Amino acid sequence: MNEMRYFPREKLATLIAAIKEAGYRVIGPRVEPGQGGLVYCEIAGAEDLPQGLSDEQSPGRYRLVPNGSKRYFAWANTASAIKPYVFVPRERLWSVVRKEGRLHFEPTHGQAEKTAIIGARACDLAALALQDAHFLRGKYVDTYYRARREKLLLVAVNCSHAASTCFCASTGDGPEVSGGYDILLDELDEGFIVRVGSSRGAMLMTDFPTTAATTEQIALACAQGEACRTAQTRRLPDEHLLPRLMQNLESPIWDDIAERCLACGNCTAVCPSCFCHREFDNPALNGKTTEHWRDADSCFSEDHSYLVGEVVREHTRARYRQWMTHKLATWVEQYGRTGCTGCGRCTTWCPAGIDFALEANRLLADEEGAR
């Protein structure tokens, strides 16, 4: 199944057309005015992909720059992850009709569309596996998430370009995709190496003309993956060291971070693994019906830790500590690995430019010094 095949660049449009033909809504990275970067949106075809564009990222900064290439995927990652297509940031869970004092509960039935995501990255697929563990593999299954997840087709593309904020090599989640895809592409200068990872992917590729990938093409793909790995300068500390953050909960470094942190929640909004959400009612003015919704929430919001008229985590220091220690340390107890896949979005999209990997390293260095 993992045979490496090849097709020339102009056939990507044909592949996308075939996916549409198979009944999928096609989502891909595209330049969206006003979004400040690439985002995953519905695309009509290959012409909507960001051909000839690269991203420049650094703490608090994201810019798209022309690169003079014909490549579609010569960028590191998008502003938002693929998360919103599975864990939807706002959705109605159920509604109630009130009639003569009685309540009639009606669940929102999953009307998930068949959705194909073109260009998913290794970090985002690793994060999707984390979300699957959270919403599907626990004691309770989120039926809303499941409905969309089951209809998802993932066309992944291995990274050939690392942003300065990327650190997936240190978390072990990239830059090469290691699983969880239906179709996997390596983009070369003239075309794509393609592999299938599921029967669904294999079915789509059945009638799609490809040739065997040559040794040279495979070597080129490996080389650009390796270059992408070595280009990464940021690193997260080793996973076995991270639980030691829990021994450093009173470090003055948390105060230092809190002086810069605006508690805006951008990091949690762009994080591909964050799952917090709040529930609320939205009653109709006629008093006869109401809808129960959920919104993506952030542990940086004041009411996240609301409890019996009080707020447990009143200060930004405690909220940043909650976000980082959960993501990097206590997540391991819950899901067997950290909740960070090294995409670096929390750092890029932090308006204060707080460098997540750097701060984690500082905290561990401080902890080691204190021992």
Place this chain on the structure above:
Amino acid sequence: MKTQNCYLPHEAEILERVQETPDTFTWKLRFTDPDVAQHYSFRHGQFNMLYLYGVGEVAISVMSGDGSNLWHTIRAVGRVTKAMMALPAGSHIGVRGPFGSSWPLDHARGKDIVFVTAGLGCAPVMSSIRYVVAHRAEFGRLVIMQSVRHRHESLWEPQYEAWRALPDTQVLLTASRDKTRWPHWELGRVGVLLDKADYAKDNCVVMMCGPDAMMRDTASTLVELGVPGESVFVSLERNMQCAVGHCGHCQFGGKFVCKDGPVFAWPAVAPFMSVKEF
């Protein structure tokens, strides 16, 4: 299909309503769908999500249950509970549950049983106390400690007085802010009761429910007195919206209080109970 959706409440009727104190009331509830009522069963210490039309849900421990009826005791302190207090008997609400872990009554047989509660923390242990009382011979001594700010805020005092008359049973009550010392009442916080409690420290199970600070201090004191930490159980309260470990609000270290708790063995949560704003 309905039963598979863990977020969806079932309709229940408020059969009776008791105003316990000016801000605390008890509902007797029954699911309106007999099929739901028949399949519902809870373990002592678990909670339900109660839903008020157009307002929202709150996590409330099951105070008592007798098969088809459920009792919940609620203090009007937040947006949802304040609105709930206005509902008369005969109204309909939504209920889903039960959720969470329960008191370790099965592991407590043959041992002395100690309940330590403060304020409305008495409600989540009420069904457990009744269970121990109903199966009195299966357990050792029974010690019930309850602290309130003022005696007039205390719930179910006649019930406590009735328990006082049981064999091998001690009922200790204290009021922290009263000036009058009533018969059978101490003055001070729950700590003043610990010296008077008579139980086998090396063969007991302690079940505790109250504010974080009270549980932290009491559990630490009990451990200092020689009670093994693994014999102390606490019921934590955190913001809960989904009750199934999905929404993230009740995350506490590596635990979700709603799913892994609310009842925890003390050593599982002790390291974080003394961390401010954790």
